[in-house]
Amino acid sequence: MTVSLDWGLMLIGAWTLSGWAGGAYVTSFIADVKGGKRYEPMVRFGANLAWILLACVFVLFILDLQTPLGSPATALHLLNVLNNPITSMLSLGTYFLLFFFVFAFLTSLLWWTNWTGRLRWFVLIPGLAFAILTMFYSGFAFMTASTRIVFWKNPFLPWLLLTNSSLSGMCLVALAETRASLLFQRFSVEPFENVLRRLITYGDYLIITLILFLIGDLVYASVIERAVLGTAIGTWAMLVGPVAAVFWTLVVGIGLVFPLILSLIAHRVKGKVAQDVGLVMFLSKLVGGFFLVWAVIIAGQLAFAFPVP
Amino acid sequence: MPAGVGVLVDIRKCIGCRACQVACKRWHMLEGEQTELNPEWTNPPSISPNTWTRLRFEEPDGNGEFLWRFVKEQCMHCVDAPCVNVCPTKALHFTDNGYVLYDESLCIGCRYCTNACPFQQIKFDYVNLKAIQKCTFCFERIEEGQEPACVETCSPGALQFFKSYDDLVTEIDKIKAESASPVFVYGLKENGGTRWVYVSDVPFDELHFPTYPAENYGESIESLLAQFGVIGVVAGVATAALYAYGKRRSSIEGSREEKGEAKA
Numbered sequence: 261m262t263v264s265l266d267w268g269l270m271l272i273g274a275w276t277l278s279g280w281a282g283g284a285y286v287t288s289f290i291a292d293v294k295g296g297k298r299y300e301p302m303v304r305f306g307a308n309l310a311w312i313l314l315a316c317v318f319v320l321f322i323l324d325l326q327t328p329l330g331s332p333a334t335a336l337h338l339l340n341v342l343n344n345p346i347t348s349m350l351s352l353g354t355y356f357l358l359f360f361f362v363f364a365f366l367t368s369l370l371w372w373t374n375w376t377g378r379l380r381w382f383v384l385i386p387g388l389a390f391a392i393l394t395m396f397y398s399g400f401a402f403m404t405a406s407t408r409i410v411f412w413k414n415p416f417l418p419w420l421l422l423t424n425s426s427l428s429g430m431c432l433v434a435l436a437e438t439r440a441s442l443l444f445q446r447f448s449v450e451p452f453e454n455v456l457r458r459l460i461t462y463g464d465y466l467i468i469t470l471i472l473f474l475i476g477d478l479v480y481a482s483v484i485e486r487a488v489l490g491t492a493i494g495t496w497a498m499l500v501g502p503v504a505a506v507f508w509t510l511v512v513g514i515g516l517v518f519p520l521i522l523s524l525i526a527h528r529v530k531g532k533v534a535q536d537v538g539l540v541m542f543l544s545k546l547v548g549g550f551f552l553v554w555a556v557i558i559a560g561q562l563a564f565a566f567p568v569p
Numbered sequence: 570m571p572a573g574v575g576v577l578v579d580i581r582k583c584i585g586c587r588a589c590q591v592a593c594k595r596w597h598m599l600e601g602e603q604t605e606l607n608p609e610w611t612n613p614p615s616i617s618p619n620t621w622t623r624l625r626f627e628e629p630d631g632n633g634e635f636l637w638r639f640v641k642e643q644c645m646h647c648v649d650a651p652c653v654n655v656c657p658t659k660a661l662h663f664t665d666n667g668y669v670l671y672d673e674s675l676c677i678g679c680r681y682c683t684n685a686c687p688f689q690q691i692k693f694d695y696v697n698l699k700a701i702q703k704c705t706f707c708f709e710r711i712e713e714g715q716e717p718a719c720v721e722t723c724s725p726g727a728l729q730f731f732k733s734y735d736d737l738v739t740e741i742d743k744i745k746a747e748s749a750s751p752v753f754v755y756g757l758k759e760n761g762g763t764r765w766v767y768v769s770d771v772p773f774d775e776l777h778f779p780t781y782p783a784e785n786y787g788e789s790i791e792s793l794l795a796q797f798g799v800i801g802v803v804a805g806v807a808t809a810a811l812y813a814y815g816k817r818r819s820s821i822e823g824s825r826e827e828k829g830e831a832k833a
Binding site for chain 1: 651654655656657658659675677678679680681683684685686687688689693695699779780789790793794796797799800801804
């Protein structure tokens with residue numbers, strides 16, 4: 261049996277960025293609700309990042325087809341999904357992405373025009389709903405395409421990827437906020453260190469939730485579904501097989517354990533050192549978040565490629 | 570039993586001549602491919618956009634004796650095909666006779682179907698068409714009253730075409746009743762049933778057939794969604810409990826501090 265990787269780096273990138281966009285928007289929304297003017301830079305970054313990332317997702321879809329990027333026909337052809345009734349998770353997801361893009365862009369417009377009245381919630385709340393649906397979407401898409409790739413046939417997967425997207429999106433906004441605050445002090449209304457500490461604390465909660473869902477996912481695959489050969493091979497590929505090096509170093513080491521250690525340090529130091537530690541922490545979480553999606557997609561596809569022992 | 574057509578593949582009769590592979594290529598005018606001779610003799614090494622069927626050479630356990638069996642691979646035309654269920658543009662669709670067909674012009678290249686296909690029989694043509702390719706059951710021949718090209722060319726009679734799926738099932742029952750040795754059947758139940766059904770004198774796991782439960786695509790997704798919901802409820806309750814615990818703890822600590830201050 262030959263290895264068939266139908267979904268490669270471009271689509272992994274697309275799945276990841278759509279999740280990050282959702283996470284960034286949710287972070288922006290929470291910052292808006294909790295802090296309003298105090299967290300304004302973060303709110304703006306989140307909303308802007310969301311639609312920019314979604315635009316990148318569309319570009320990745322086109323690049324994935326190995327057609328010239330400039331070909332408008334390819335882009336229009338991709339929108340064929342919208343001409344059909346919603347019967348597939350992928351077509352449902354296309355609507356999520358489309359509406360999310362529209363609402364994220366409108367949110368950005370609101371901020372550019374400095375419109376902060378109550379009417380903005382008519383944009384923000386649907387935007388939040390589509391952001392969450394987009395974050396769930398990748399997990400659902402994998403789960404429902406799971407007849408062959410039984411490793412994805414796991415009810416923990418949507419929850420795992422939702423948490424991963426929330427964490428990554430938050431880190432992306434935090435990184436942008438950190439960079440901007442370091443470069444342009446005028447952006448920070450509230451003392452930046454306070455914002456940073458809050459973000460680090462939220463990040464810790466999300467990492468712990470992510471670890472629990474990851475354990476749940478692997479336990480489900482290796483204990484409950486252990487009799488299913490494809491699932492057993494997928495788990496093996498992820499934990500000790502060809503994907504293991506990336507999983508243990510980049511996902512677990514860099515993405516989960518290292519940020520928790522840095523978080524302990526960040527709570528004990530102050531000033532510039534705390535900022536630098538925070539910056540490295542957010543960056544390592546992002547790296548881990550990307551490679552978690554990579555590991556899930558590759559391990560799943562590899563599972564079928566291995567001959568039956 | 571589903572309505573529509575079906576093909577019986579009798580692995581016991583197949584001699585591995587690969588005439589079916591050639592017939593498929595000729596009828597559909599599929600380009601030849603660079604092949605390679607590997608120790609397993611299976612050639613070409615996999616199904617591709619230009620190879621819609623091939624013979625897999627298998628060496629099952631023959632109790633110490635050399636044993637060869639030849640397995641014809643092609644789209645199984647599942648009764649409740651996952652590829653049709655997941656296709657976002659309905660490029661893949663069922664027909665009244667049960668063929669799983671596709672409209673190349675609608676394919677957007679998402680390759681959701683290639684990941685969903687339980688038998689890895691759908692391939693994406695990156696080079697020319699930018700669309701998926703797979704066995705079409707030679708539907709145009711069947712509509713003209715002929716048999717699929719591979720079936721018609723099979724000289725040992727290992728492939729048998731049935732206009733009615735019920736007749737196929739009756740034939741399998743007959744084979745089982747007449748055979749003195751055990752006959753194994755694959756495709757009547759697996760993955761909710763397939764239109765290409767195999768009979769063999771060797772167990773199918775030894776022929777490297779994928780093992781799938783009898784449940785169809787819809788049933789499988791329903792049970793997954795139910796489990797997903799349970800996890801969500803458990804996670805929600807746990808989060809709410811932790812939040813309430815945290816609130817309670819901070820309020821107790823707050824009141825203790827107040828008492829301490831009052832005492833001081």
